[in-house]
Amino acid sequence: LSSRAARVLDALDIAGDREIPGVYDGEWHGAGDVLESVCPATGEVLARVRSASPEELHAALGRAREAYAFFRSVPAPRRGEILRQIREALAAKRDELGALVSLEMGKIRTEGVGEVQEFIDIADYAVGLSRMMNGRVVASERPGHSILEVPNPLGVVAVLSAFNFPVAVYGWNLALSLAAGNATLWKPSATTPLCSIAVTKIVSSVLERNSIPGAVAALVTGGKDVGESIVESQDVDMVSFTGSEHVGRIVGRTVQSRFGKVLLELGGNNASIIMPDADLALAVPAVFFGAVGTAGQRCTSTRRLYLHRTVAAAFLSRLQSLYAAVRPGDPLAPATLLGPLHTRAAVGVYSAAVERLRKSGAEILAGGAVCRDLAGPLGGGNYVLPTIAVPRGVDVADPIWREETFAPVLCVGVFDELEEAIGWNNGVPQGLSSSLWTRDLRNVGKWIGPAGSDAGIVNVNVGTSGAEIGAAFGGNKSTGWGRESGGDAWKQYVRWSACTINFSDEAPLAQGVQFSS
Numbered sequence: 439l440s441s442r443a444a445r446v447l448d449a450l451d452i453a454g455d456r457e458i459p460g461v462y463d464g465e466w467h468g469a470g471d472v473l474e475s476v477c478p479a480t481g482e483v484l485a486r487v488r489s490a491s492p493e494e495l496h497a498a499l500g501r502a503r504e505a506y507a508f509f510r511s512v513p514a515p516r517r518g519e520i521l522r523q524i525r526e527a528l529a530a531k532r533d534e535l536g537a538l539v540s541l542e543m544g545k546i547r548t549e550g551v552g553e554v555q556e557f558i559d560i561a562d563y564a565v566g567l568s569r570m571m572n573g574r575v576v577a578s579e580r581p582g583h584s585i586l587e588v589p590n591p592l593g594v595v596a597v598l599s600a601f602n603f604p605v606a607v608y609g610w611n612l613a614l615s616l617a618a619g620n621a622t623l624w625k626p627s628a629t630t631p632l633c634s635i636a637v638t639k640i641v642s643s644v645l646e647r648n649s650i651p652g653a654v655a656a657l658v659t660g661g662k663d664v665g666e667s668i669v670e671s672q673d674v675d676m677v678s679f680t681g682s683e684h685v686g687r688i689v690g691r692t693v694q695s696r697f698g699k700v701l702l703e704l705g706g707n708n709a710s711i712i713m714p715d716a717d718l719a720l721a722v723p724a725v726f727f728g729a730v731g732t733a734g735q736r737c738t739s740t741r742r743l744y745l746h747r748t749v750a751a752a753f754l755s756r757l758q759s760l761y762a763a764v765r766p767g768d769p770l771a772p773a774t775l776l777g778p779l780h781t782r783a784a785v786g787v788y789s790a791a792v793e794r795l796r797k798s799g800a801e802i803l804a805g806g807a808v809c810r811d812l813a814g815p816l817g818g819g820n821y822v823l824p825t826i827a828v829p830r831g832v833d834v835a836d837p838i839w840r841e842e843t844f845a846p847v848l849c850v851g852v853f854d855e856l857e858e859a860i861g862w863n864n865g866v867p868q869g870l871s872s873s874l875w876t877r878d879l880r881n882v883g884k885w886i887g888p889a890g891s892d893a894g895i896v897n898v899n900v901g902t903s904g905a906e907i908g909a910a911f912g913g914n915k916s917t918g919w920g921r922e923s924g925g926d927a928w929k930q931y932v933r934w935s936a937c938t939i940n941f942s943d944e945a946p947l948a949q950g951v952q953f954s955s
């Protein structure tokens with residue numbers, strides 16, 4: 439192991455030189471297939487992780503069920519106190535964990551640390567929530583009756599997460615699920631097992647200190663097979679799935695077919711629209727961050743850019759200057775803005791997308807190539823150049839515009855009327871994030887209103903990516919309609935009951951129905 443990688447792993451108590459157990463359900467073990475954790479920046483194998491065997495998964499689900507039976511009776515504010523301690527434990531390791539995210543996922547350091555910060559923020563939020571998960575008292579039409587809407591813990595919540603947010607997505611789910619009194623079973627991406635092990639070590643140390651069963655926050659690493667078994671299991675009350683539309687469609691159908699609860703957070707194909715009155719000094723860097731940040735591997739990355747004809751040339755020339763200046767680098771080095779793609783396969787996806795654009799006659803204004811000239815260890819990394827392409831016109835029926843390419847490829851179209859651009863924004867299957875740049879209040883009204891953007895995130899003078907935790911996060915249409923994080927998202931992590939209580943001496947029926955002879 440390189441000394442750099444060894445330092446990052448050491449700081450989190452992970453031994454990188456031997457097989458590591460990748461299952462936690464109160465104890466650490468692992469008897470399934472071996473997963474390799476590979477550094478995307480160098481190609482170095484960081485560790486080998488023993489994933490969950492079918493028997494281990496079965497046992498972990500059983501332990502999670504037992505843990506739930508215990509945990510549901512712990513008062514919610516007490517659960518909040520445990521979350522507060524988890525928050526403190528995460529904060530104490532924020533920089534180390536952020537570095538591991540960079541090392542294993544490939545995003546740059548500030549974004550890796552930002553991801554851990556997001557977990558800390560949602561833990562703070564959930565501490566407060568633990569005293570505010572209120573039901574309601576509803577006025578009854580019958581004398582001497584009360585109706586209560588009561589939230590109770592749901593059961594076992596499985597979190598299946600994607601590679602690109604190997605810490606934060608679990609954080610959003612764990613914090614709400616734990617506050618709600620559930621046991622959570624995490625199956626992370628098969629390519630980011632170390633992040634999940636490091637997080638679970640931190641969380642489990644707090645649970646153990648508080649004599650809470652470890653399986654309240656169980657971990658089962660593994661690939662597709664483990665994911666499928668979880669999704670099919672009647673022992674899982676809710677599946678919170680974050681990943682591609684392709685897999686989400688299968689997961690959604692399977693969970694629905696057994697009448698389980700499912701929360702889907704799937705692909706995005708996000709557009710920014712630039713109006714003639716946009717402040718380009720703000721809009722250009724925001725589009726640059728949206729399209730190039732995380733090397734285009736955020737669900738909210740900007741993939742489509744619609745420019746008003748009057749500003750198109752000026753905008754593109756400023757954007758091209760930023761693209762020309764960005765250099766691929768080591769994600770752990772403070773000055774780097776562009777890290778690698780996560781896998782070799784993603785480089786192939788990028789190349790195929792660029793090739794398809796070229797063949798269709800698109801003009802390539804920046805990038806368009808895999809980096810092959812990096813010296814030293816980075817020569818083994820999955821680096822590509824961020825690309826700006828101007829296809830021949832906008833046709834949202836064309837796969838070029840319709841499909842999410844999970845790489846830094848930005849497609850540009852030119853419009854004359856805002857309505858036309860909103861039509862393009864809405865004309866794709868996905869509906870995650872969208873962004874309008876204007877100073878004109880009338881445009882804002884259109885954009886956020888009934889005939890405006892149909893996405894779950896509708897921003898004004900704010901780019902498509904980089905959401906805070908306070909609002910519910912999620913997308914519409916093929917993005918899956920799920921909501922996580924803030925807002926009312928917690929309401930999905932509980933089971934709701936309507937309880938009508940009669941404290942009178944009569945037993946009248948609703949709607950005045952008579953049923954006595």
Ligand code: NAD
Pocket residue numbers: 598599600601602603625626627628660661662664665666669680681682683685686688689703704705706736737738842844870912913917
């Ligand atoms: P993916 O769909 O390949 O994998 C997601 C998870 O599903 C992984 O844990 C994987 O092991 C598991 N899995 C794979 N096949 C499965 C199956 N048949 N049954 C059950 N589980 C299975 O996604 P990815 O490549 O890791 O992530 C990238 C995708 O995630 C992109 O499309 C991105 O937009 C999306 N994403 C969405 C959000 C959001 O909040 N909307 C956030 C992050 C990422």
